Amino acid sequence: MLLPSSLSGARVLALGASAALHLLAIATLASILDYRSGLHIGHSPTLTVISLAPDRPAVEPASPLRPERHGSLPERASSASPARPIAISGAPAESPAFSASSAAPAPVEAGRSSQGAATSQDTGPRHPAEEPDAALREYQAMLWRLIDANRPRGVNMKGAAVILFRLSADGTLEAAQVSRTSGNILLDKIALRSVRQAAPFPRPPGDLSVTALTFEIPINFH
């Protein structure tokens, strides 16, 4: 009763066939591009070992683009609250702690020493002493703040991606990639961009191995 008797049925069929052909062409093109792209999500790349000779060039002047940051860490509010909490001065112990070494994917709990002692890192002749670890935690906090300042804004899609990145001895970003995809390639790229735009980071404290300069950060889109 409703379908018109005009030739619109043929039109729709032709439209569908044309759309399918176009999509096939696009898919072929996209798969060629995907093959050539450097970002191999889900593939396992080969191990590349890079030894960093300790180098102490002149202190890099502060970038005028870096926002002013308070000395201590921002209060981490629960994920239920939508508003961005203001950075407050408070004891570092209240904040999510940064440990000198890592456990696997789970975010680190407060109280670093429980994890710090067991998993050793090849940081050379370094003991898990108070000062160097506190400096390292401060550095990690600074990294987080810089990436948070460059966080994606106004993105309407939802998901969670994890970015894996490595810094060189003077704080420049050597490599960054998506270590866990959100399932949405656009969100992954937005997350990656946030880390890349936060670079270059300040010099890390003291002599750290490649492992200690490798970080993972989840970026959650609500």
Add this chain to the structure above:
Amino acid sequence: MNSKITSLRILLAASSALLPLAAHAQEATMLPPVETDAANPTDSVGTAPVTGRELTRDDIKRRQNSTSDTGDLLRQLPGVSANSGGGFSSMPVVRGLTEQRLRITVDGSPIDFACPNDMNSPLSYTVPQTIQSIKVVPGVAPVSMGGDNIGGVIAVESAGPRFATDGSTLVTGELSTFYRSNGDGFGGSAQLTVANANLSATYTGSYTEARQYKGGGNLGLVRSTEYAKTDHALALALQTDAGLFRLKGGYHFSPYEGFANQAMDMVSNKSWFVNAGYDGEFDWGSVKFTADYRDTDHEMNFLEDKLPGSMPMNTEVHTFSTALKLDLPVSSRDKIRLGGEYHHQWLNDYWPPVAGNMMMGPNTFVNINGAHRNRLGAFAEWEAHWSDTLSSVIGARLDHVAMNTGQVQPYSTTMMNMDDAMAATAFNAVDHGRTDNNWSASALVSYAPTEGVAIELGYAHKARSPNLYERYTWGRGAMSSRMIGWYGDGNGYVGDLNLKPERADTISAAVEFKGAGDAWSLRLSPYYTHVDDYIDAAFVRNLTNMMGMPTPFVQLQFANQKAEFYGVDLSGHIALWNGGKDVGTTLSGSLSWVHGQNLSDKAPLYHQMPLNVKVVLDHRQGPVEAGIDLEWVAEKTRIDLTRREPSTSAYALVNLRLAYNLGPAKLSVEAENLFDKGYSLPLGGVSLGDYKTTGVLRPVPGRGRSINFGLGVSF
């Protein structure tokens, strides 16, 4: 210094691709997560400012059984009302500014209305059941959201493409069906998505049909309110490392739609469209490209209530639009948006002669002869996040609009068509090409001093060019001028070739308070808009019928005048009781008040919604949902005497809703206008369908009591 850092970043970005890291994953230090929230007021100032409102899928679901009219759905939002048209063609009004002054997009593509009676308003191509969200941003909307509007943007979005995230094939969808007792309305919709990790296909289809409805109390049958339509669309999406590619095609067919407040009814509307889009994210920024094409064939004549007689009218419209938008984050604080768009509209409006009719023939009445309206727009916008509590977005935009149309022709040049014949000669003797260069600018500042408080201030200067009918409609005869029907007042309108674009200055503020854990919220939004060269209408003559007897209608001509609008929107909610998950009671409410005045003749503007208050009580107890809606509307005494606008009385309506969730299914029943209150729609216009049959002119009555049933399944 900046360029050194930029080039260093480019070098790093390039080189970083060469150093895979996965081997170090298990030894990496895990930092705490960075949370980004689309609802954060200062973060989203450029895309979802506090001044704007959003109707979510849940809000729509609550009312999708009672209406097939998306324009009517929007009335849930404070500050938004709807001018009645047909059963699925209401025209939204935002803060007093009507549809012609708004930019309405469906899935990002702008849709033009295609006929002199505004019968296929953009929202008539949408169906409540298949909409994911509707965003309404009033006049101070950022310029990146769209040009050629002074009243803001209404963006209707269907569900975005979904992909499988766990390696298997994703199959998901929704089916729904409904029945409404008042008018025997029924229909159904289906949405099905099949997707793997990279390719997603979604089919959406719907059908709806209804007979004439009855007004409440003793108002009786409201004639010319029947309708039927069907919509189908297939959307494909492919996500690759190069970006997201989208392709969507669809078809809309309506065999009939009665218009109670217009002289004509719609007897056929066929429209098909193709949308293509590309979204890409790169280290230097985001790219969004869209291209759309739509073809509409629209026919008007009389349905059963307006018989006897025949007056065929055909309109053909082709629209093509394309847009490119770039988002460039230049620093952690600043983001620059650049964009350009091109929109082409071609319209042909002609009325074939009627055999055996002395007046409507022997020639075809050519109303609009292959007119085009081409718009080229470009904008630049700067969004800055000064701190975690303060953001701003400032932009400017230029829209170049070029219009032209061909020669016109009346039905005949005999005495019966003398007014039209003389008007055609005068119209054909002059040049019709017109170009406008419209500058717009918008500035918004968003401040969130503590959690739960957001304050936004905005100022905008916006401009819009007249549409094809406002400039090019030429008929001076009583009957031909009455074919401009979108005002719903039965009057005749004549265009003016020399109309200037409308220019509006708006200031608005929005303050929002939210309690912890969604316990309560309060939102207050006052605004003021002053419009120069507002296109209103000036009196030409009284209209008499064929025998020379007076009628209740007048003939008016579009004219640039001055107008102002001010008002306030208030809304809020309180969680009265929270008993845990899926258990609780919430009280919410809203209040809207707008005052629209024509400053040239110092009289009220046409169709200004009177003060209205809505109170909603929702209760959820596990699988059972219950609700009561109360709506109170004040009397409309501020009326436009130039248009002979009728006043309407105050009224209060009560709706009762009950729903039961059983696994993936949801069964709902609703008593709309429970007490069968008889009332007239303040923005309903006059009931011409009834007038033709009964000889009595009355405002269009609102719907009487209706028991609505709905069944939905999600999987």
